[in-house]
Amino acid sequence: MNKNPSGKTFNFFHALNVIGPFFGLLLVLGLFSLSSEVRPYLFTGGNFKLILIQTVIVALGALGMTMIIVSGGIDLSVGSVVAFTSVLGATLLVKGCSTATTVMLTVLAGGLIGLLNGAIIAGFSMMPFIVTLGMMGVVRGLAKWLAGNQTVNNPPGAPLNHLMARVSPTDLFPWPPGVWITVGLAVLVSVVMRQTVFGRYIYAIGSNEATARLCGIRVRLHKVLIYALAGLFFGLAGLMQVSRLTQGDPTVAIGLELDIIAAVVIGGASLSGGTGSILGSMIGALIMAVLRNGCNQMGWQNFTQEIIIGLVIILAVGLDMLRQRRTRKS
Amino acid sequence: MIRVDAITSTTPRLRMTAVQKSFGATRALRNVSFEVRPGQVHALIGENGAGKSTLMKILSGAHRPDAGAVELDGQSFVPANPLHARRSGIAMIYQELTLAPRLSVEENILLGEEPARLGWLNRARRRELARRALAELRHENIPLEAHVCTRTIAEQQIVEIARALIGEPKVLIMDEPTSSLTRVDTENLFAVIERLCRRGVSVIYISHFLEECQRIAHRYTVLRDGESVTTGDMAGADLRQIIRWMVGREISDIYPRTPHSLGEPVLELRALAGRPKPQGVSLTLRAGEILGLAGLVGAGRTETLRACFGLDRIESGSVMVRSKEATHRTPAQRLASGMGLLSENRKEEGLMLNRSLADNLTITRYAPLSRCGFIQRRRQRQAAREWMDRLQVRALDPGQTVGELSGGNQQKIALGRLLHHQASVLLLDEPTRGIDVGSKAQIYQLIGQLAAEGKAIIFVSSYLPELLGVCDNIGVMCRGVLSEIRPVGQWTEHGIISAAIGQAVDAM
Numbered sequence: 001m002n003k004n005p006s007g008k009t010f011n012f013f014h015a016l017n018v019i020g021p022f023f024g025l026l027l028v029l030g031l032f033s034l035s036s037e038v039r040p041y042l043f044t045g046g047n048f049k050l051i052l053i054q055t056v057i058v059a060l061g062a063l064g065m066t067m068i069i070v071s072g073g074i075d076l077s078v079g080s081v082v083a084f085t086s087v088l089g090a091t092l093l094v095k096g097c098s099t100a101t102t103v104m105l106t107v108l109a110g111g112l113i114g115l116l117n118g119a120i121i122a123g124f125s126m127m128p129f130i131v132t133l134g135m136m137g138v139v140r141g142l143a144k145w146l147a148g149n150q151t152v153n154n155p156p157g158a159p160l161n162h163l164m165a166r167v168s169p170t171d172l173f174p175w176p177p178g179v180w181i182t183v184g185l186a187v188l189v190s191v192v193m194r195q196t197v198f199g200r201y202i203y204a205i206g207s208n209e210a211t212a213r214l215c216g217i218r219v220r221l222h223k224v225l226i227y228a229l230a231g232l233f234f235g236l237a238g239l240m241q242v243s244r245l246t247q248g249d250p251t252v253a254i255g256l257e258l259d260i261i262a263a264v265v266i267g268g269a270s271l272s273g274g275t276g277s278i279l280g281s282m283i284g285a286l287i288m289a290v291l292r293n294g295c296n297q298m299g300w301q302n303f304t305q306e307i308i309i310g311l312v313i314i315l316a317v318g319l320d321m322l323r324q325r326r327t328r329k330s
Numbered sequence: 331m332i333r334v335d336a337i338t339s340t341t342p343r344l345r346m347t348a349v350q351k352s353f354g355a356t357r358a359l360r361n362v363s364f365e366v367r368p369g370q371v372h373a374l375i376g377e378n379g380a381g382k383s384t385l386m387k388i389l390s391g392a393h394r395p396d397a398g399a400v401e402l403d404g405q406s407f408v409p410a411n412p413l414h415a416r417r418s419g420i421a422m423i424y425q426e427l428t429l430a431p432r433l434s435v436e437e438n439i440l441l442g443e444e445p446a447r448l449g450w451l452n453r454a455r456r457r458e459l460a461r462r463a464l465a466e467l468r469h470e471n472i473p474l475e476a477h478v479c480t481r482t483i484a485e486q487q488i489v490e491i492a493r494a495l496i497g498e499p500k501v502l503i504m505d506e507p508t509s510s511l512t513r514v515d516t517e518n519l520f521a522v523i524e525r526l527c528r529r530g531v532s533v534i535y536i537s538h539f540l541e542e543c544q545r546i547a548h549r550y551t552v553l554r555d556g557e558s559v560t561t562g563d564m565a566g567a568d569l570r571q572i573i574r575w576m577v578g579r580e581i582s583d584i585y586p587r588t589p590h591s592l593g594e595p596v597l598e599l600r601a602l603a604g605r606p607k608p609q610g611v612s613l614t615l616r617a618g619e620i621l622g623l624a625g626l627v628g629a630g631r632t633e634t635l636r637a638c639f640g641l642d643r644i645e646s647g648s649v650m651v652r653s654k655e656a657t658h659r660t661p662a663q664r665l666a667s668g669m670g671l672l673s674e675n676r677k678e679e680g681l682m683l684n685r686s687l688a689d690n691l692t693i694t695r696y697a698p699l700s701r702c703g704f705i706q707r708r709r710q711r712q713a714a715r716e717w718m719d720r721l722q723v724r725a726l727d728p729g730q731t732v733g734e735l736s737g738g739n740q741q742k743i744a745l746g747r748l749l750h751h752q753a754s755v756l757l758l759d760e761p762t763r764g765i766d767v768g769s770k771a772q773i774y775q776l777i778g779q780l781a782a783e784g785k786a787i788i789f790v791s792s793y794l795p796e797l798l799g800v801c802d803n804i805g806v807m808c809r810g811v812l813s814e815i816r817p818v819g820q821w822t823e824h825g826i827i828s829a830a831i832g833q834a835v836d837a838m
Contacts, residue, residue, distance in 0.1 A: 196703045197696045204693055207682035213641065214671060214679055215694045215747070216662035274684045 021267050021283040024316060028287055032294035041297055045172025052179045053164060055289040057082065057244070057253075059182050060237040061260035062267070062281040063189050064114075064230025069264050070193070071226050072206035072273025073128040075117065078234050079256035080139035083249065085110050085238025087143045089160070090152035090248030099159045106242075107235040113139060114231015118224035136257070143250035152248040163243035178240050185233070190278035202226060206273030262309070263288050266316040287312070341404050343368045343532040344389075344501050349398035351384055358384040362398070362558045364551040366501065371523060371533045373543035373564065376553035377576055377766035382536050385553070386503055389534075390422050391415035402500070419500035423507055425764065427486050429493075431479035436460040438478050439493045463492035467522050483627065484515035491522060502526060503534040506764065508542060512626035512792060513827055520546050538767060540569050541795070552576055576767060584771050585799030588778035592802070593617035595653065596786045597669075597755050599638060602647035607633040607810035610647065615755065615786045620777060621815065622801030623790045624826045630810035631790045632674055635757045639671040640664045651755070665694055670753030672744055674760040674790070676737070680744045683733035687725060688714035690732050690743050694751045717746040722772060738769030745773065749780075756780065756787045762796060774800050794823045806830050 033039045041047060061078050068075050089106040097105070113135065120131050154161055164178040193199040201222055204212045212219050242248050267284030269276025291312060295305040342365035351359040359381045366372040376382050387393045388400070391409030400407045402418060409415035429438050436457055445455040460474055469488045478486055487507060494502055504523075508516045523533055523546055537543055543550060544564055551561040552575040560575050573584070597615040602608055607630030615621055623631045636642040638649055640659045648657045651667050661671075673680040681690055691714045692699060699710045714728035721742040725735055732743055741761065748756055758777070762770045777800055781787055791797050797804055798818060805815035806829035813829045 195705055195707075197700060197705060198703065200689060200693065200696070200705065203685060204682055204689070207685045208679070210673075210679040211682050213661060214673055216660070216665035217693075218660070218662055274682065 020319070021280045021287070024266065025283050025287050025290065028290050028294070028312075032290070032297070035298060038294065038297045042294065044170070046170040047293065049166065049169070049172055049175065049179075051286070051289045051293050053166060053176060053244075054293065055285050056164065056178045056182050057237045057240050057256070058259050058263055058288060059186065059282055059285040060233050060240060061256065062263045062285050063185060063278065064233035065257075065260045065264050066267070066269060066276055066278055066281040067189070067193070067202055067226050068128075068230050069261070069269045069271060070206045070273060070276045071202045071223065072209065073121065073223070073226070074132065074261070074271070075114075075227065075230060075234075076129065076132040076257050077113065077117065077135040077139055078237075078260055079253040080136045080143065081110050081113050081231065081234040082238040082241050082253040082256055083251065084113075084139045084143035084146070085235045086241040086245075086252060087147040087152055087248035087250050089239050089242040090154050091146060093154050093158050093160060093242075094152060102160065103239060106239050107232050110235020110238060111228050111232040114234065115224065115228040117231070118227030121227065122220035122223040140250070147248060147250040149250070151250075154242060154246045154248075158246075160239070160243050161246050164240055165243075178243065181236075185236075186278055186282050193278055198222075198225075203274060206275075208274070259288055260285075262313045265320075266313065268320060270320070284316075342366060342401070343370075343403060344407075344534075345399075345401040346385075347399045347401075349385070349388065349395045349400065351388060351393060351396050358556055359388075359395070360556040362553065362556070364558055364561050366532045366534060366549075368500075368530045368532055369527045370549060371527060371535050371547045373547035373550040374534055374536045374553060375540065375543060375550055375572060375576060377768055380553040380576075381556040382553055383505075384556075386422065386505060386534075386536070389415065389420055389501070389503060391420075416497055419498065421494035421497055421499035421502050423487070423490055423494060423502065423504045425506040427483075427490050429478045429486055429490060432477060434475050435464075435472055435478055435481070435489050436474040438489055439463055439496060441493065443496050459496065460492070463495045464488070466495060467492055467525065469522075482515075484511050484518065487511070487515075487519065488522070495526075499531060501532045501534065503536070505536045506538065507535075508537065508539060512628075512830075513794075514626065514831060516542070538764075538770075539793070540572060544569065573767065584767070584774065585796070586771075586775050586778060588775070588782045590618045590778070590782040590784075592619050593784060596651070597638070597788075598650040598653070599634070600648045600650065602634065602637055602649060603645045604633055604637040604642050605645050608637065608807070608812070609810035611807075611810075611812045612647075613805060613812060613815060615788060617754070617784045617786050618781050619803065620781050620787045620789055620801045622797040622804040622818070623788060623807055623812075624792075624794065624797055624804055625807035625830045627792060629807040629830065631807050632759055633810075634807070634812070635671060635759055635788065635790060639669060639757060641671070665751060665753075668752070668754040669757065670694075670748035670751050670755070671757045672748060672759055672761055674763065676740055676744055676763075681732050681740060684731050686714075686729050687718065687723070687732055687735075687743055688728040691717050691728075691746045691750050694747060713750065717750055720749075721746050721776070736766075738765035741765050741769065741773070745776070754785050756785055757790075758787060759790045760792065761789070762791070762793065770796070794826055797826075798823065 032042055065075060085106045088109050089102055092102040092105060117132055117135055120126060121128050164176050166176065167174060193202065201217050204217060205219055205222060209219055241252060263284035264276060264281045265271065266287055267276065267280030269281065288309065291309055292305060295308060345365040347363050349359055349362045362381065362385060374382055384393065388395050391412045391414050394408060407418065409418060430441065439460040440456050445452040445459065457474060464470055464472055467488055472481065472485050472488060478489060507519060511519060526533060535543065535547055544567065547564045549562065550564050550567065552559050552572060554576060594617055595614045596617050599611055599613050601610040601612055603610050611634050625631050633642060637644050640661045640663065644657055648655055650656065656667065677683060688710050692710055696705055699705055699713055711728045718725060718728065723739050723742045725739060732740055745761065761773055777787060777789065789797065789801055798821065801818050803815050803817055804821050806813040806826055808830055
């Protein structure tokens with residue numbers, strides 16, 4: 001009876017996998033539009049643009065985090081990496097480095113920390129949770145040391161500030177470059193994850209590491225690659241952070257990793273690895289931003305937002321578990 | 331054959347009459363009837379998917395029957411949940427053991443039934459009960475304080491049975507209890523079953539090994555497609571006839587021999603040693619050869635294959651692939667040189683259960699399905715379809731996840747990966763473990779065909795009839811050491827068992 005699940009069930013759950021997060025997004029939007037005060041403002045071009053801009057940092061982080069979580073790992077150091085790279089970016093600008101050099105070095109710094117994470121995890125077969133928990137503290141400390149325990153302001157008029165600038169705030173367009181970059185990278189990573197051999201290997205390692213090894217996949221090497229690559233995205237997210245605040249702040253983005261993990265998990269990834277998609281994670285990031293935005297519009301206080309977002313995470317993962325259980329039974 | 335002299339009682343211990351159960355459109359049980367008497371071993375025989383597991387779930391209270399009657403000691407019995415079933419005297423021993431690995435033997439035996447007063451554990455009493463349960467099985471040698479994970483599979487199974495005994499069961503249901511046991515452990519288990527029978531416990535014994543059923547059971551019932559097609563006395567039953575009932579068709583020869591000839595040596599092991607096993611294993615494998623490795627579980631057969639494939643460290647000795655020294659190589663390099671390993675552990679190592687059939691089949695060789703690192707989904711699906719057809723995998727779509735398939739079909743997918751890889755040296759570790767007779771026959775046939783195509787195969791198995799039926803040559807491992815390799819005609823079951831338990835092998 002478990003030989004042939006009926007075709008109908010199979011397709012239905014397959015479809016649910018894809019549309020589930022979309023449905024969640026629509027649901028959240030729908031719920032907020034019930035309020036007649038919020039509705040006229042929520043669906044304006046300007047507000048959508050604001051939501052997109054507010055999504056960028058979490059979305060970039062989620063690109064890297066999806067790769068890591070799908071491969072069966074986790075990275076808790078993201079918030080610290082974003083803070084560190086934001087300080088680094090601002091400092092480099094202050095020191096008079098060109099925009100190109102600053103961008104390159106900042107992103108590379110993120111990649112380097114990821115490389116280190118991956119090397120320790122793969123090299124000593126350590127738990128990613130522990131290694132990146134430690135790295136979270138180390139990098140946060142480094143950020144504060146580099147910044148001398150204060151914020152570092154970008155030089156006025158630095159071109160980097162335009163990355164996330166909100167030009168003509170009442171219209172949907174133009175989007176700032178940061179949004180376009182995120183969209184472009186999301187498409188790219190999605191294609192890599194779905195269509196390339198490297199992407200298949202990420203899923204394979206997360207699905208069953210022993211099988212991956214048996215199939216000749218160089219598991220350690222790929223783990224290092226995955227963490228390093230994800231680090232590049234975290235570095236880029238740090239750059240967006242500098243641009244957004246027009247300053248480097250060593251105390252920024254505390255707890256950001258949890259938002260990012262939540263986005264990835266809402267998007268349908270399993271923390272035990274092997275499942276998840278970029279599209280899902282991006283929608284997860286959007287859901288988080290819409291929730292924040294909507295709560296602000298409702299005039300709800302911060303604590304209400306936190307409670308609501310917490311409940312949404314539990315609900316999303318609960319539904320996911322239910323779905324998986326159904327799939328397994330069929 | 332074990333005979334209980336005095337089966338005096340005439341009321342059956344357990345009787346099922348015309349039991350039916352459907353899940354949605356699937357009719358798992360159409361019409362099942364059989365009865366078990368006290369002190370009897372009743373073998374339930376059937377291919378995977380014949381309804382055995384559904385039947386067990388009904389008895390254990392996990393499912394309720396849609397129609398039909400179940401009677402325990404003449405009383406209508408419909409367990410509401412597993413606890414109710416257990417309290418009513420139904421105990422189950424599952425194929426996958428359900429012990430807590432980090433708890434001690436004693437703690438496991440009394441798990442859920444701890445002697446206690448007001449929540450305070452009575453350790454002395456617990457120890458006494460656990461000791462008594464093990465003594466009853468004549469296995470006092472298992473230390474009560476040891477962590478279960480440090481004991482062998484056979485001992486763990488004894489612990490599991492001891493746990494079942496705590497509830498004073500009337501009916502003990504055993505699902506494939508010998509699938510990971512060696513011959514000696516199996517004999518031990520049979521002795522235990524015999525003892526239980528003498529106490530009047532009824533045993534429902536589910537197994538793919540017909541010879542075992544014949545050896546231990548008094549009566550049998552054959553299930554096919556959710557129906558009990560025949561039932562009878564095991565004594566004097568014709569196994570070929572039973573197989574015919576099971577599959578509903580004649581399997582003219584379960585071990586078909588495809589004619590094949592031996593070519594050049596493709597793999598040579600010279601004094602290969604790992605820590606702690608194998609110990610100086612040497613062998614030569616030729617193209618077109620099927621070399622069987624027999625031995626007890628833990629004799630070092632799996633370790634030999636793993637060291638050879640680069641999964642475990644090699645301490646000394648050498649591996650020569652096509653006469654070229656290739657000792658310290660990774661699995662990736664082994665695959666590149668045309669070697670493939672089928673893991674004995676399908677679920678933990680062999681397959682990515684939550685990935686698609688297509689990915690599981692093609693992951694080691696994406697090259698012909700991709701361009702510049704981009705996989706072409708259409709070609710991947712097409713390739714997967716071809717392998718699914720060739721291996722007669724019962725599945726709907728290459729995009730389905732492997733975890734949804736039955737054991738036999740999963741194994742075909744794992745084997746299909748080696749075929750897609752075009753491996754010329756196949757290391758097969760227990761390729762037929764836990765799969766149904768039909769799938770087994772297909773796998774034997776496939777192995778024969780592969781040898782005829784000139785592929786070299788090492789076939790590790792704990793099931794002697796299949797080794798004797800399929801292999802050209804057989805070697806026996808014992809405590810990490812490999813015996814002389816001889817043509818299959820020079821081996822008997824008796825000779826192999828003697829070599830496996832380390833006794834002098836009589837020359838034929």
